[in-house]
Amino acid sequence: EDQVTQSPEALRLQEGESSSLNCSYTVSGLRGLFWYRQDPGKGPEFLFTLYSAGEEKEKERLKATLTKKESFLHITAPKPEDSATYLCAVLPTDGANNLFFGTGTRLTVIP
Amino acid sequence: DTGVSQDPRHKITKRGQNVTFRCDPISEHNRLYWYRQTLGQGPEFLTYFQNEAQLEKSRLLSDRFSAERPKGSFSTLEIQRTEQGDSAMYLCASSLVGSGSPYEQYFGPGTRLTVT
Numbered sequence: 410e411d412q413v414t415q416s417p418e419a420l421r422l423q424e425g426e427s428s429s430l431n432c433s434y435t436v437s438g439l440r441g442l443f444w445y446r447q448d449p450g451k452g453p454e455f456l457f458t459l460y461s462a463g464e465e466k467e468k469e470r471l472k473a474t475l476t477k478k479e480s481f482l483h484i485t486a487p488k489p490e491d492s493a494t495y496l497c498a499v500l501p502t503d504g505a506n507n508l509f510f511g512t513g514t515r516l517t518v519i520p
Numbered sequence: 521d522t523g524v525s526q527d528p529r530h531k532i533t534k535r536g537q538n539v540t541f542r543c544d545p546i547s548e549h550n551r552l553y554w555y556r557q558t559l560g561q562g563p564e565f566l567t568y569f570q571n572e573a574q575l576e577k578s579r580l581l582s583d584r585f586s587a588e589r590p591k592g593s594f595s596t597l598e599i600q601r602t603e604q605g606d607s608a609m610y611l612c613a614s615s616l617v618g619s620g621s622p623y624e625q626y627f628g629p630g631t632r633l634t635v636t
Contacts, residue, residue, distance in 0.1 A: 413562075441623045452524075452611050452627035453563065496562050500623050506576060507553065508625060510562025 411436045411501050415511035422487055422518050430482040430495055430514045438502030442480050444473050445496040447513070453496055487518045522546060524628035526612050532634045533602055540598045541631045545614030552595050553625060554587055555611040556580070563611055563627075569595060570617065602635045609633075 412435040422428055434442065441460050445453035457466040459475040466473045470491065472483040482495055494515045498508035525544045533539050545552045551570050555563035566585070567577045571592040581587075584602075589595040599606055609632050613625040 443624070445627075450630075450632070452526075452613075452630045455624060455626055458621060458624055498562070506551070506568060507555075507565035507578070508563070510564070512560065512562050 411499065411503075411509050413497055413499055413509055413511035415495075415497050415514050417514060418512070419515040420517070422484075422516070424488060424518055424520050425486045427483070427485045427487070429484070430516070432480045432482070432497030432511055433478060434480070434497075434499045435478075436499055436501040436503075436509075440500040440502050442475055443498045443500070443508060444471075444480070444482055445498065447494045447496055449494075456495075484516070487516075489518045489520050492516055492518045524612055524614055524626055526610075526628040526631050528631060529629060530632045530634075532636065534636055535604060536601055538598065538600045539602060539633065540596055541610055541612075541633075543595045543597070543612030543628060545594070545612070546616075546626060549614035549616045549626075550592070551615045551617055551625075552589055553613040553615075554595070554597050555613065555627075557609045557611055557630070558607075566597075599633075602633075604635045607633055607635045 414433045416431045444456040447453045457473040462477045474481045494513040496513045498510040527542045553568040554566040557563040569589040584600045587597045609630040611630045613627045615625045
């Protein structure tokens with residue numbers, strides 16, 4: 410069965426303290442892995458798509474990487490405005506066209 | 521704003537009432553998805569359309585739920601005889617098959633349903 414596990418559930422960082430969020434996945438085959446940011450009471454905001462192991466994508470202070478079993482979202486020198494829940498989702502190759510989401514990591518960046 | 525829009529943003533209803541939500545996707549997007557999200561969980565897939573055809577439905581979608589996309593543009597999700605367990609955020613997303621990034625789904629702001 411397809412499964413996505415994110416860790417940690419919650420993370421508190423001081424402003425400027427870099428860290429990484431983890432997304433482990435189990436799927437028969439992977440068409441894509443997606444990272445979203447979600448602010449309270451709002452819909453998820455698309456960040457990155459990764460398609461194959463070894464791929465990396467960057468946007469401002471965020472960098473996403475992918476291996477055959479997991480993905481990392483690295484946050485460099487975070488600011489308070491980076492506080493949000495970060496969701497990971499996978500699209501398997503088994504014909505389904507819906508995303509399978511993890512439960513997210515709730516990030517708080519303290520000034 | 522050319523993003524996905526949803527209406528209403530909030531809905532409070534009494535148990536047993538019917539409710540209908542609307543989603544307007546990004547204008548050229550041909551796929552439209554409905555998800556449900558409860559507190560502390562990631563979104564869970566309900567159903568999706570390609571143009572006006574409903575191609576897939578989750579086991580989560582009970583007989584009380586029905587979705588339509590009559591002209592391949594906006595979509596509606598109706599819940600009949602609402603139950604307290606239906607309380608959740610209902611999210612709509614859209615994507616463009618045939619583009620360079622066909623799998624990227626863009627979400628709307630959601631409709632928060634509270635069943636009392």
